[in-house]
Amino acid sequence: MTIHSRLRLMILSITALAATVIGISLTFIEQSETDAAAINVAGSLRMQTWRIAEHVVVAELVTEEILAPLVDVYDLSIHRPSLTLLNQRGGKIQEQYQDVVFQWEQVMRPRLVHRNFAGYVEDVPAFVDKIDRMVFSLQQDNEEKLNVLFTAMLVALGLLLFISILIFWDVRRNILTPVRLLMQASRDVRKGTFDIHIPYRGNNELGHLSGAFTKMASDLKLYYQQLEEKVAEQTKALTQSNAALELLYESSEMLASNPFNQEVLKAYLGRWQKLLNLQECYVCLTTQQDMDWLERIAAPGSLMMTCADGHCSSCLSCGDKLSAGGDSLASIQFVIKGSGGSMEYGFLRATPARDQLLTEEERQWIQLFVDVIGKALGQYRKRELDRRILLMEERTVIARELHDSLAQSLSYQKIQLARIQRLTQQGEDPEKVKVIVEDLQEAVASAYKHLRELLVTFRLSMGDGTLRENIERTLEGFSKQSKSLTFDLDYRIRFLPLDAHQEVHILQIIREALNNVVQHSQATRSTVRCYQEDHEIVVSVTDNGCGLSESPEKAGHYGLSIMSERANSLGGHMSYVSTAAGGVRVELRFPVAETEEQDMNNDINKKHDAEVSQ
Template identity: 35%
Template sequence: MTTTLAGKKLRFSQSIAIQVLIPMVVIGLLALGSMLVSLLVTVNTQHDAEAINTAGSMRMQSYRIAVLLQQASSGDDTWEATAEALSSEYQLFSKKLYQSSITRAAGKSGQNPIKDNYSRVVDNWESSVVPILSPFLAGQFVSTESITKANENYLALVDHHVADIDNLVLSIQKNTEDKIELLGIYEGLSIFLSFLALVFIVMRADQNLVKPLKDLVRAAEHASIGDFSYRTYYEAVNEIGLLCSTFNDMSASLARHYRKLEDLVNEKTVQLQQSNQMLDFLYSTAQRLSEGPIDRQTLTETITDLKKLTGVSQLSLCLANEASKDQYDLILPAGDQHSCRLDDCVKCFMRPDKKHLAQGETSFPIEDASDNFGFLYVKNENNRALKPWQQRLIEAVAEHLSFAMALQYQEGLSRRLMLFEERSTIARELHDSLAQSLSYMKMQVARISKLFDRNAPEEKIREGLEDLQQGLDAAYKHLRELLTTFRLKLDVPTLYLALKTTIDECDKMKEDIDVVLDYGLVHCPLSPNEDIHVLQIIREAITNAVKHSKANLIELVCEHGDNNKVIFKVVDNGIGIPDNPYKDHHYGLSIMQERAELVHGTLAIGPSSEHAGTTVALTFTPEVFR
């Protein structure tokens, strides 16, 4: 089992578990050995106390034998009683000597003082004491002299015999004490070794577990607050060392990732700020180009801000000259003083159609599908290519300029077209109304002149003058109507507001007439030309209703029809309209009819279907739906 750790090998023997397990096994073995030694000592000393007691009783018996022999020699006891008592003492002593715990103690001790002392006691008993007691033991009659002699012999050796027994007791006692001392030494050694092992375990645990874990906890606390610079100090080749090394590597990796994330966040923040600046600039550019006419100051401000935002070294705006398509007007950012180095715009190297632009130079055309308005020339510092965001921003500005200039051009064209159409309408109205009235009056003047030349009666001349007066009155009246029509202005942003203004003006013409508006056109775009014609027709219809219908309610209804058509109706509750409403020297209805035809619509004039009165209805399809 090996694990790579910072270029080292983690062997099985270097494991903390093994290093802790070995001292614990040693402590366990010491404890087990101590128990085994205690058990052995206990077993070996089990009969030592009994042997000592038995040996002590053997000394007493030796003295009792001496007392019995003394009594027998003095005649206190008969020899039969003495023989019986000595036989009993002999058997008891022999049993203790040969069949007691003393025998077992001497037999299991090997060659040691116990066995030597035991052998001397046995030899002394068998060779010295037993021969003295044998006459008594045999049951033979023993004379007094023999008893006295036996007593003297026994008294002569009893002290030596008792001394041998004492030596045997001392040897047994010393052997027991040696065993107990050995047990104490072993127990003390076991305790000492166990203490050393415990100290070793505590020191190793403190060095390899407690301190490294505390250090890991501190490292984790630093990591929890985002500080990945803290490193653990422990570098031993073991599991904790592997954990610390891995934690250090993880902290270093997280620190690198955090730095990368911070750099990425900073980069994205810069990009977002840059994008925000770009959006603000594009918004302000679009607003600046849409607020009013695109003049030189507006374009100068736009390219000045563009150069400042992109940081390019040179930026030039060349706009096509209206007088010549091969000439361009140069517009530079504020503060740039250099002028064009070429007088011939056809040969200009900055034009988008030129293929020899150097690296770092780019021209962006400003054009739409049909018209070319110029180009935007950009040169970066040190001939470096434009960055993608610079390229996108300049392209967007070029598109804004193209759209704004195209829109301005189309609006100018539309205004000129509207002016031309309105002038054509005015010319037709003048031709159809005032010109015809003047022609009629010219004919009346010629007729009256002829009557004067012929000296015609005064009645005919007066009749001609009255016709001329009526024609003049009608022409003057129609001239005032035309002037009112021509002075009409559409200075409000929507058709609804223009109609509302017209309704308010007509409502004030007579206090007894209510003029109301019911506008139901939603999201219906009309062209400016259609707005003018619709407003003229409705204004004429409401004016006629106010003057001639004798109504007290006039309603303007604007609604959607079928097939994307729109319907404008002027409805009154007046006296109605004749079947043939067209009159001599009155051209209002004819002009309304012509305006309806100009918007490709129909004008219907007739009685109201719901109540008495007149309805003027204009129906047409807006240009956007045609």
């Protein structure tokens, strides 16, 4: 018999026995509830009989209003459903109930109706005795049912005990024993022991499972041996991949700061050569457009190979084969390009050990390392180019300001000196010469003052840190210069693409504006604000001083022109307005360069605003 059939038979046997016991119990409970209700109602009849007797003892005090409700309640109680059901039970209880009803309806009730209260009171004890005998019969009947239920429970308990013993024996023999053997076999398999034999061979599911488990263990023994070999190979490959990723990460960190450190580059080439078991690994690099002359950097232990004719163009055109000592080595060459791929910085050549080839994954690792070198060189070249452009722009600004201020002033002084020389030669009035000399002295003093202002402006530098930190340091410096001035900063540029070129010009404009506040405004408070408005960056310097003069260019000593030039280089413009409080607001506005992601976010925001407006 199968386990499924055995379990089904066990469950059906227990279920049938439980259903029988439950059915008997429910039947007894139902009848017990009826008997209990009948006993309670019969008890209330006794109480009502005596209560009526108490009310009719003095006949003169009994009225129809008192007697009628008592009789009606008694009629309802004696005909309650719990009592009327006694008519269906037959036997002694039915006769006793019918006798009580007859006595009430034919004797007791008519005497009350005809106000024969003395006769009613006289028959009350006999009538109550009949009710008591009926209650006693109900109690006896209920006790007999309890005895029958108790006997049935004992029989059911015996049957349940017998079935349980039978089920336990069968489960232990045909289920627990083979399951225990299978569990022990599974533990052996988990420990790596595959020589397993399960003796149970029953004609059921567990018997078939035992045979299949024994066959499976023998198969697993074979598969496990093969799997160990594959795991060893995969572990080696994973270890190599992890080392390669770690090497790529370290090289990207180190080469990003200084890609021209040959010792560092040699060390990384040596690590790649050891990791990939290369016979040769070197790079040839240049930072110029001419690819004919490259600097060769080789890993320690690489084959010392020389170029055929001293020119690097031969290596670039020799393909993937390179002769070394008469042997042909399958070398692979990787071109090193910048981030955009517009410039080539050289190549990396890797030669695997004899009778070996680089896998596709190993080629990808070398290509990633080559990309790291190219990216580092490209970023370094871009930083240098940006620094040069910024330096040339600063020099252009300095040259323009020197030409517009000092050169014009010196030209004016040269003319005045020529006038003095001519007047002296002609013997003119000394008073005329004195006037020219005084004018010349004033021009020299003005030129010297202009020069000091320009030196203060151009000596200011962009320190390390963010734009906000540099502005805060600038405000601290001006606070030390002018104790009577209070400087505030409202910086709300949180996440915008500002490059170093823009930050330098913003900082220089703020410094020039603050210098004008200190020198000319007679203010007590100045506020610097930086924020974004639509697609523009707004930088303003506001004070509460005396306001703009009639000719601000003259009063600013070319400082306003310097700020305007810087604003033009940013693609923006400057504005100078008087505030309602009497001070001056110097404002810079220039467009911000948006990334593709910002353009996408702006389009999404516009669509959202359009949907909301609809």
